[in-house]
Amino acid sequence: MNEVQAAAALRAENLSVRLGVRTVLDGLSVAFEAGRITALCGPNGCGKSTLLRSLGGLLKPAGGEVWLDGRPLGGFAPRERARRLAMLAQNPLVPEGMLVEELVATGRYCYTGIGARPGPEDRAAIERAIERTQLQALRKRDLVHLSGGERQRAFIAMALAQGGRVLLLDEPTTFLDIHHQVEVLTLIRDLAREMSLTVVWVLHDLNQAAFFSDEIMLMKDGRIRARGAPETIMQPDVLEAVFETPMRRLTVDGEAICLPRMAP
Structure with a gap:
């Protein structure tokens, strides 16, 4: 090598x-x-x-x-x-009825499994990702109601939550x-x-x-x-x-x- x-x-x-x-x-x-x-x-x-x-x-x-x-x-x-490793595809699918913080939380599925309740470490990772992408004020917003730039920030936060x-x-x-x-x-x-x-x-x-x-x-x-x-x-x-x-x-x-x- x-x-x-x-x-x-x-x-x-x-x-x-x-x-x-x-x-x-x-x-x-x-x-x-x-x-x-x-x-x-x-x-x-x-x-x-x-x-x-x-x-x-x-x-x-x-x-x-x-x-x-x-x-x-x-x-x-x-x-x-x-x-x-996290990958964001071009123009990712926006799940209907999903809030920003819910999308970010899916980044922890590789630790918790799908649908499991996040633990303290998972919640801390989700909060860090939301803060780093400046989404605090948008965390309760439906993804479909975001601008294109805001939505992309939400997907970036999801990727960051993976760690x-x-x-x-x-x-x-x-x-x-x-x-x-x-x-x-x-x-x-x-x-x-x-x-x-x-x-x-x-x-x-x-x-x-x-x-x-x-x-x-x-x-x-x-x-x-x-x-x-x-x-x-x-x-x-x-x-x-x-x-x-x-x-x-x-x-x-x-x-x-x-x-x-x-x-x-």
Whole structure:
């Protein structure tokens, strides 16, 4: 095991995944260092969400292995895995008639079992999650009556209540306006710093990925085409090779951003 593998909270080795007759990932190896935020970016259909779902154990690989905390992911019982790793899917289903605090409490099912009364440790974890996501005033609200940003905070609180150190998020800002996008991304980044979480998220907005992540991994055709710190990845030549779109780099208020170069 090399130093990168030893420091990884989550990694994949020679991972191959097929969806129907299509091979989406073929022999992909990648490691995610503990306590860092990594953005998976790339064109539609490049394999970002497939990789994320495979890392979370939702897709069974055709070959290779995913490792969590130095152990094969397949060796964890579902409840034990949920105590170490939480995953939020894109646009999660909102249970009808469920209150915010009830949703957060479901994050403890991996300890208590479904429907069991939470104990003192569970209640403390639920309260911490509600407080960290600033949901105290909304805890008795029905989820269907929340704004998109508030609802996403509730699901993040549910994931935090699980108590794991790895958080996987598939496009956590989908359908949110720009204000709530920034609100959610800021919350996750701040929680990751405070709690030393390992975060892997799929993001479409490259500039948001650069601002809120420690590193960016660019994918194309099921392969990793570039990976590094945002200042390394946010270069026109690097992005053009992946997105096949002319790009330009600008500096706005001291911040470097990249935008498509529009045709006249």
